[in-house]
Amino acid sequence: MFALLLAAEHLLLPPLETAEGPGSAPASPALYAGIAIKLLYLVPYFIVGHDVIRKCFIGIKNKQLFDESFLMTLATVGAFGCGEFEEAVAVMLFYQVGEFFQSYAVGKSRGAISDLMDIAPEFANRENEDGSTEVIEPDDIEVGDILIVKPGERIPTDALVVEGHGLINTAALTGESVPREVKEGESVISGCINGDTLLKVQAVKEYDDSTVMQILELVENAASRKSETESFITRFAKYYTPIVVIAAVALAFIPPLISGNFTAEFSKWLLRACTFLVISCPCALVISVPLAFFGGIGAASKEGVLVKGSNFLEQMSMLDTIVTDKTGTLTEGKFSVSYMEAAGEMDTDELIRYAAAAESGSTHPIASAITEACKKPYPPSKIKDTQVQAGGGVKAIVGRDEIIVGKKSYLEEQGIETEDTLADAAGTHCYVARNGKYIGTIVVSDKPKANAKEAISAMLKAGVKHVVMLTGDSESVASSVASELGITDYRAELLPQDKVNVAEEMLSVIKASTKGKGKLAFIGDGINDAPVLSIADVGIAMGSLGSDAAIEAADVVIMDDNLTRIPKVMKIASRTIGISRMNIVFALFVKFACLILGAAGIANMWVAVFADVGVAVICILNSMRMLIKDNEQLKVQN
């Protein structure tokens, strides 16, 4: 229809233009025909734009000026007023097509992001008391219900396994691809996918309180904690539109007034002003930045990392210092025997057997490390008269021998001389004596996690300047772990409140030295370091799957205890910031270029529509890279 009108107009236009010359002749039939054709343009205009015009009137009624529909209607009506009929229709059409693409693209990316977080169970199979099963909504699960989880189904709520054992896939929650083995009596978390065997579980939480709901809640709320980039854009948008509209009004009236020939010049400048109105919508900016962040948060959750706000994702890209707890974060958090040295004719197997026998009555973590290291323990019947001296050591009769295991000072109190052959080994030294004679030393220590070293070097590569380790352990233990992991800075022998002070001090140093641009992150296990987690710019809790307290206290939650996820999330954060900055610069550049060219009369309304909706679509597509690139990386890894 539009094309038909164009053709009709071109047939009729030449006579019309001659008729409209200055001091025109009386109206000819051709002129009336021309006007009629022009009026016909209103038909496609209303077909294409009725929606926008309707919204415009509602907007006026509700006093919502500077509304997108209002501006578009004003601009196109202005174009009609200037006699630019086809331009008005085309701009409206182009705008609507652009809007369509825009909402299509946003819808797509919304879908793509929610796919990333597709962890919610859709149903549950409840076993009733009479043995029958029924399919129910996860919402209807009550605590204590017995639920059947068939192979391949999602575990509907946090529960305890009461029957069956098998492997469950936690990848959707933790990013960890190795399935976890579960058996009777163990707890399982909602959202995990059951492997090949049937599990019977008992619900321990209602669906609304389950881990899956917690995660979904967090990710959804994350969007409301805005990053600085987002707040900047919202603030900018608030001023941008009114300023451009005022500039448009000025452009329509001031140059014609100055020129002295208002009537002749007005129409030309009015058209340029309409171009301004089209460009004045800030949607490209307002859409693309949160979209990039939303994508970033989605990508991070795919890695098993929950980022609780766009602001934290932004700060993850600005980390200057990472402060980390030692025990349970960098290390396994579990003691094991690392060195043994037997004295005289004793061998180490014999040594550990004696020590384990003596320690078997103690529940101290060091005692369990020693008993675990012993492969051939004495039968309990051979061990008697165990005496534990807290903070010193233990004494027991093993067979016919009196065995003492303990600190150097404890042995010396009993008049036993010891040797220090393992003085260099970091850890807790346990000295062992048999019948009053020193027989060897066992060193027990907490081993660093297998990937801790790799994770720390990746953090440094990703742009962190300092990694500082905090620990309550002794200087020697701290220095050995630090050097093993490639950490140059550590603080040892700290009490829990000291950790807070150290973190506060570092925060102020960093703030001063980087002028607020560098951020401090603290990594802890979330159990006893909640105060430090909360004062750090970004508090990162590790291994927190199912731990409500840690999820509550931290800003970034790593579901499993894999440290290498931190540098990965830092990379996701940098990419998010990169894409959103790129969008801002691109959109602003195109808009300002169009404003200048529009004022000069070089860019017409077609270009302006591109600057509005076209740029928005391009920015949305650019933000989508956040997801696409991530998917490719995941494919390579798998």
Add this chain to the structure above:
Amino acid sequence: MKKKFKLQDLDCANCAAKMEEAIKNIDGVNDASVSFMTQKMMIDADDARFEEIVQEAVKCIAKVEPDCRVVL
């Protein structure tokens, strides 16, 4: 009390920002957010006037974007 509502046909990111500001300005609202990405609105407001506040918020939304509906 804090409550979340689904929004239907929220088509414009800038409108979401405008709605959020308007809702935050309602008397008795402690905090509010309108998320364009998740198409959800969160209102944290005094218990006593909660229902009233929600009605006002719905009006604010209709003002900014006539086609947008709140799923109550």
